[in-house]
Amino acid sequence: MKNYKAIGKIGEGTFSEVMKMQSLRDGNYYACKQMKQRFESVEQVNNLREIQALRRLNPHPNILTLHEVVFDRKSGSLALICELMDMNIYELIRGRRYPLSEKTIMHYMYQLCKSLDHIHRNGIFHRDVKPENILIKQDVLKLGDFGSCRSVYSKQPYTEYISTRWYRAPECLLTDGFYTYKMDLWSAGCVFYEIASLQPLFPGVNELDQISRIHDVIGTPAQKTLTKFKQSRAMNFDFPFKRGSGIPLLTTNLSPQCLSLLHAMVAYDPDERIAAHQALQHPYFQEQRKTEKRAVGSHRKACFPEHPVAPEPLSNSCWISKEGRKQKQSLKQEEDHPKRQGPAYAMELPKLKLSGVAKLSSYSSPTLQSVLGSGTHGKAPVLRPLKCIPASKKTDPRKDLKPAPQQCRLPTIVRKGGRY
Secondary structure, three states, X not given: OOOEEEEXXXXXXXXXXXXXXXXOOOOOEEEEEEEOOOOOOXXXXXXXXXXXXXXXXXXXXXXXXXXXXXXXXXXXXXXXXXXXXXXXXXXXXXXXXXXXXXXXXHHHHHHHHHHHHHHHHOOEEOOOOOHHHEEEEOOEEEEOOOOOOEEOOOOOOOOOOOOOHHHOOHHHHHOOOOOOOOHHHHHHHHHHHHHHHOOOOOOOOOXXXXXXXXXXXXXXXXXHHHHXXXXXXXXOOOOOOOOOOOOOOXXXXXXXXXXXXXXXXXOOOOOOOOOHHHHOOOHHHHHHHHHHHHHHHHHHHHHOOOOOOOOOOOHHXXXXXXXXXXXXXXXXXXXXXXXXXXXXXXXXXXXXXXXXXXXXXXXXXXXXHOOEOOOOOOOOOOEOOOOXXXXXXXXXXXXXXXXXXXXXXXXXXXXXXXXX
């Protein structure tokens, strides 16, 4: 840490504290996540889930960038040097009197769904999606704090007490650790509503109150859903039927498409809950997809113009042998001639003309050697005239390619001592 200068404290959690640091090497500012736990070896550090996850997920425009891992073997302290962001979602909406515009909400939620889609495709689910862990810098949203993440393919059951209570999915509350990556979508739906209304959707005081608040809004789940939950719960439970009041419309700027996506993200049954890649294709994000498509198209036009300047043709060099390199200058002059049209080399083989002298490549095949005479004193060989074949015999043009038997005679064999 001698390469960094502490500027101030940003925040503190249960397992770490975050400091604003300035690098003495490049002068840039970073966020330093100092772990409170002490580590004994580099292997223990490398096995940390958060480090493994950030290394696997980086780089991505909506995932917090990990710049450096600093480990002191003597003291056992560990620090993660990450990208410094301006604020988190909680700081953005805290104390705000008027809600954000739906365009801004749509922009942030599209980026959040892209980050969840990326981590789920890479076999990781976050397990602690909440406004404090969603960071913003210049309208760019990034998901951070992967200290609670797990592998999608790891064996259940998982830790029961996971995720902040207000954003905890029903399967995390009603089972003994049997939940999947779909819990991240429930949490994202709660964040979705909180960004739009500036109020938490399910602000439970404890776990029982959390379930009660969910039932007040969504209603009690279907019997098949409860049966699935009971199979992975040691304690039996039943709830009185409640229809639910529906998601409260505390703000008037929510479109029907917005409410449709919100209901799909907070579906009670995780099997019926929308996935991140499906959410990205929801009609609510239609304008975001068009904007992204236009940006990709303009980037491609900048990199690959419609009428690019033709570079100097290099394909002819593949057909020039070491002995025929002297022909390059004459070939280049012919290619640069303004009246010349067509490709740099013939697309079809021209008819063979036997008049004049031609230079041969050092890679001439044996079949041509039977027709060509040997050169003298380093000069190009002269083509021998070919015999004319009557037209009546040219029934198959492939037969003309076969060499005459007289041209493929084997040398005479001399007997020596009665052995060949």
